[in-house]
Amino acid sequence: xxxxxxxxxxxxxxxxxxxxxxxxxxxxxxxxxxxxxxxxxxxxxxxxxxxxxxxxxxxxxxxxxxxxxxxxxxxxxxxxxxxxxxxxxxxxxxxxxxxxxxxxxxxxxxxxxxxxxxxxxxxxxxxxxxxxxxxxxxxxxxxxxxxxxxxxxxxxxxxxxxxxxxxxxxxxxxxxxxxxxxxxxxxxxxxxxxxxxxxxxxxxxxxxxxxxxxxxxxxxxxxxxxxxxxxxxxxxxxxxxxxxxxxxxxxxxxx
Numbered sequence: 001x002x003x004x005x006x007x008x009x010x011x012x013x014x015x016x017x018x019x020x021x022x023x024x025x026x027x028x029x030x031x032x033x034x035x036x037x038x039x040x041x042x043x044x045x046x047x048x049x050x051x052x053x054x055x056x057x058x059x060x061x062x063x064x065x066x067x068x069x070x071x072x073x074x075x076x077x078x079x080x081x082x083x084x085x086x087x088x089x090x091x092x093x094x095x096x097x098x099x100x101x102x103x104x105x106x107x108x109x110x111x112x113x114x115x116x117x118x119x120x121x122x123x124x125x126x127x128x129x130x131x132x133x134x135x136x137x138x139x140x141x142x143x144x145x146x147x148x149x150x151x152x153x154x155x156x157x158x159x160x161x162x163x164x165x166x167x168x169x170x171x172x173x174x175x176x177x178x179x180x181x182x183x184x185x186x187x188x189x190x191x192x193x194x195x196x197x198x199x200x201x202x203x204x205x206x207x208x209x210x211x212x213x214x215x216x217x218x219x220x221x222x223x224x225x226x227x228x229x230x231x232x233x234x235x236x237x238x239x240x241x242x243x244x245x246x247x248x249x250x251x252x253x254x255x
Contacts, residue, residue: 006032010032010033029051052070060106061110080131081115083112085111112133126171139153143245177216178224179229
């Protein structure tokens with residue numbers, strides 16, 4: 001294959017798995033993450049990959065534009081964009097820190113929107129490009145005690161599906177990846193470990209990433225990983241949203 005792949009949140013979890021898969025496929029990697037030390041470790045672990053390390057905090061306004069400007073400086077065009085960076089928090093909306101929740105909106109929504117908007121025109125001119133947006137099963141239901149996170153992922157899903165239709169016939173595709181709970185650092189960072197959300201079977205990050213990359217290359221618009229999650233999506237469509245919200249809230253309870 002080959003080309004240039006931009007991956008945000010690239011130092012762990014799904015982001016690192018995406019990087020490994022695309023690096024093995026011969027892509028030049030542009031790895032974006034806050035943790036500069038970990039980025040350098042990845043570079044040392046994989047000297048066979050061509051990569052550009054961009055230590056950026058995408059929760060900072062216009063950091064996404066800085067990533068795009070770095071590409072332009074080098075004359076590199078993004079053939080693949082994976083918007084993976086994001087985080088969640090468990091807790092009542094009025095008790096979680098206001099600043100932290102605004103940062104979540106900026107990272108999960110703002111940076112994703114800006115970076116997508118910046119790379120799209122070039123992809124359309126070249127008539128090729130793949131964009132993978134990491135959404136979540138949380139996109140399908142209102143999520144009490146994870147209200148901002150679930151709302152942000154609903155935005156990602158809606159934006160992705162709308163863009164996929166806008167881009168039909170252009171050679172550019174947009175895929176929304178909607179995994180359920182996954183073995184990454186997300187649960188610990190969100191304060192969700194030990195809740196019912198992570199009490200059942202949990203897919204590995206490697207498995208989710210492989211599925212995501214495969215459907216991205218095929219240009220599929222939405223992927224819900226796992227049969228149980230697909231059944232959950234059907235259930236969410238059938239029950240009143242108030243009941244769906246109650247169920248979602250129950251998943252944040254400690255076990």
